[in-house]
Amino acid sequence: MIDQSKRGGNGGAKRRTNAAAIVKRRSQSVSESTAGRLIAVEGVDGSGKSTQLHLLEQWLRHQNLKVFKTEWNSSETVKQITSRGKKKGLLTPTTFSLLHATDFADRYERNILPLLEAGYFVLADRYIFTAYARDIVRGCHPGWVRKIYSYAAKPDLTLYFRVPVDVAVSRILAGRPKLKYYEAGMDMNLSNDPYESYRIFQGRIVEQYESMVESEGLVAIDANRGIEAQQVEVRARVAKLFGEEKTAQLTAGAWGEHGHR
Amino acid sequence: MRDPYSALSQGLHAPPRSEGGLRKLKFYGHGMPYLKDLEVKGHLIVVEGPDASGRSTHTQTIQAKLEADGHAVLGTGLKRSELISEGIIEAKGNLGVGKRTLSLFYAADFADQLENKIIPALEAGYVVLADRYIYTLMARNNVRGIERRWSRSLFGFTPVPDLIFYLDVKPEELVHRVFQKNSILDYYESGMDIGLSDDMYKSFLIYQGKMAKEFEKMKRLFGLQFIDGNRPIPQVDADLQTRIDAFLNRQR
Secondary structure: OOOOOOOOOOHHHHHHHHHHHHHHHHOOOHHOOOOOOOEEEEEEEEEEOOHHHHHHHHHHHHOOOOEEEEOOOOOOOHHHHHHHHHHHHOOOHHHHHHHHHHHHHHHHHHHHHHHOOOEEEEEEEOOOOHHHHHHHHHHHOOOHHHHOOOOOOOOEEEEEEEEOOOHHHHHOOOOOOOOOOOOOHHOOOOOOOOHHHHHHHHHHHHHHHHHHHHHHHEEEEEEOOHHHHHHHHHHHHHHOOOOHHHHHHHHHHOOOOOOOO | OOOOOHHHOEEEEEEEEHHHHOOOOOOOOOEEEEEEEEEEEOEEEEEEEEOOOOOOHHHHHHHHHHHEEEEEEEEOOOOOOOOOOHHHHHHHHOOOHHHHHHHHHHHHHHHHHHHHHHHHHHHOOOOEEOOOOHHHHHHHHHHHHOOHHHHHHHHHHHHOEEEEEEEOHHHHHHHHHHHHHHOOOOOOOOHHHHHOOOOOHHHHHHHHHHHHHHHHHHHHHHEEEEEEEHHHHHHHHHHHHHHHHHHHHOOO
């Protein structure tokens, strides 16, 4: 945890200047400025991205790397307030967007940025692209949404788990779960049936992701394969973030016959 | 890069008019495309100014007078949304919360009031009297080193008010009014979160001076009417009433 007691006081001005410079540099080119690396996974619910991220985390930890994982909509400060609004069904596209932006900012200011500066591998289960996709589908202006997140570092690698929308939806709906109001996209009046609404909503999210693959440099992973096959590709992609020597060492040890070094 | 909002914020403070009193609601920028063709009958009047500038006293007097004149009035202010105001207080009590987080929190709170209270009231023909608006929020951001463009874009979802008053009170005068009212200085209103001085009194003066400068910068851009708030309350009241009456008479 970051020591918040150091804020303010006489060191404040200098710290701010440094932070501002780092933010500026990072938003241009992440990997050149710091030792840390930012890896994000994106994809619709049921695309298997969290499973893949978990396996990646275990692998990186096993290499004795410093790893921090952060999940979408998980800031303790913001969470309760957001979920209260969600329960009441009071959110509009704009307030929905802004509350998630607040959640992200809290995690970014407290964890993501300082940990990157400290040289951590920061693994993000959903990142700004989730906000782009969801908020735009809900009717917010694309330029407005993007500007809100413009201060955030672009990931060194964003893995987009591409899966046919029917496959993802049936994975989620297999157990006939009770879908939450906003999760099902019921606020958009797509259908009175939550399951049908969810299907349409997810389909639109996929369209947004697909439109971002090229423009945002997402690396698409075919998520319609086995978990292990996908993880081999994920690790190979991540290994490229290291120098060549380290890459060779990692790829040799990571999925060798005896597991590890 | 061109700032897409600068053109929008210039010249828009003149109230748009159309026959039958219905007019299209103008926004500063992007943000609520789903409300883009909304028509309103009411008027939005904003009173800005620091704490202890007399803002709340004046808005109450104005509301009473407008109601006496037969106008339906809705009073609003910052941190009054039922959805999240409690969250803001929690966040303030937690000094670890960053400046951008707090800024977005306020924006969410404001958006909630806007969509659930202010815009419906404008549609219904109310005079909406806002005790502070986005200018305070933007000034706070700027003083804390958040890029102007970012704040301007963020608040692009807000309607352009018909009238915006700024109660201009010298920090040296303000500090005495704060002491008379509360006998202590507020942590954030003194800018203690940004390390201006270890001395709270000095910090208050520096911070309020910086805030006043931000309002000075926004004056022309957003068409703020500066009201000399160093004068006695009845004089300031009369000044505000005259301007508001003149505006409303022009709308008939």
